[in-house]
Amino acid sequence: KQEVTQIPAALSVPEGENLVLNCSFTDSAIYNLQWFRQDPGKGLTSLLLIQSSQREQTSGRLNASLDKSSGRSTLYIAASQPGDSATYLCAVKGIYNQGGKLIFGQGTELSVKP
Amino acid sequence: DTEVTQTPKHLVMGMTNKKSLKCEQHMGHRAMYWYKQKAKKPPELMFVYSYEKLSINESVPSRFSPECPNSSLLNLHLHALQPEDSALYLCASSQDHRAFTYEQYFGPGTRLTVT
Numbered sequence: 090k091q092e093v094t095q096i097p098a099a100l101s102v103p104e105g106e107n108l109v110l111n112c113s114f115t116d117s118a119i120y121n122l123q124w125f126r127q128d129p130g131k132g133l134t135s136l137l138l139i140q141s142s143q144r145e146q147t148s149g150r151l152n153a154s155l156d157k158s159s160g161r162s163t164l165y166i167a168a169s170q171p172g173d174s175a176t177y178l179c180a181v182k183g184i185y186n187q188g189g190k191l192i193f194g195q196g197t198e199l200s201v202k203p
Numbered sequence: 204d205t206e207v208t209q210t211p212k213h214l215v216m217g218m219t220n221k222k223s224l225k226c227e228q229h230m231g232h233r234a235m236y237w238y239k240q241k242a243k244k245p246p247e248l249m250f251v252y253s254y255e256k257l258s259i260n261e262s263v264p265s266r267f268s269p270e271c272p273n274s275s276l277l278n279l280h281l282h283a284l285q286p287e288d289s290a291l292y293l294c295a296s297s298q299d300h301r302a303f304t305y306e307q308y309f310g311p312g313t314r315l316t317v318t
Contacts, residue, residue, distance in 0.1 A: 193245035
């Protein structure tokens with residue numbers, strides 16, 4: 090059974106710092122991994138999608154990497170800003186999950202202090 | 204445009220009421236999803252529609268009844284809910300559920316409170 094873990098559960102950093110969020114999964118048989126951002130009480134915003142054949146994806150100040158063999162992904166945020174404060178969720182689409190449904194981690198709550 | 208819209212934004216209903224949540228997308232996606240999210244928890248999949256047919260039901264109680272009238276619309280009919288059903292209900296869509304490589308796009312959610 091696929092399990093997804095995100096560490097740490099919460100993170101507080103000063104503005105301007107570069108930071109890394111971690112996501113690990115137990116079964117490397119995945120189609121892809123998706124990183125989302127969620128503001129309190131709001132929906133999920135898709136940040137980056139990495140296919141199983143890819144090693145990384147970049148969008149602006151965000152860079153996501155994927156090491157399928159070790160079951161790990163990282164989300165790197167450069168030069169963090171207070172507006173980056175949100176909960177970040179990773180989700181994998183497993184090959185052996187029914188219908189390829191997304192399996193989510195518990196999320197990392199990020200606070201960037203001015 | 205990668206927008207999924209949901210109405211209403213907030214809904215308060217009694218345990219004997221009948222109400223519906225609505226979701227709409229105009230991206231030409233053929234897969235649509237309902238998720239339930241409790242506070243401080245990740246979303247939990249409820250239903251998947253693929254090409255307007257119910258593809259996955261994650262053993263959801265019958266007091267939740269999904270409907271997909273056409274490829275752009277997804278409804279969730281609610282009847283005789285319990286207070287523990289209070290949550291954020293999220294709709295999502297993707298280009299094709301059967302092609303598992305596609306990205307899912309989420310709507311803003313409906314905050315449901317059952318009194």
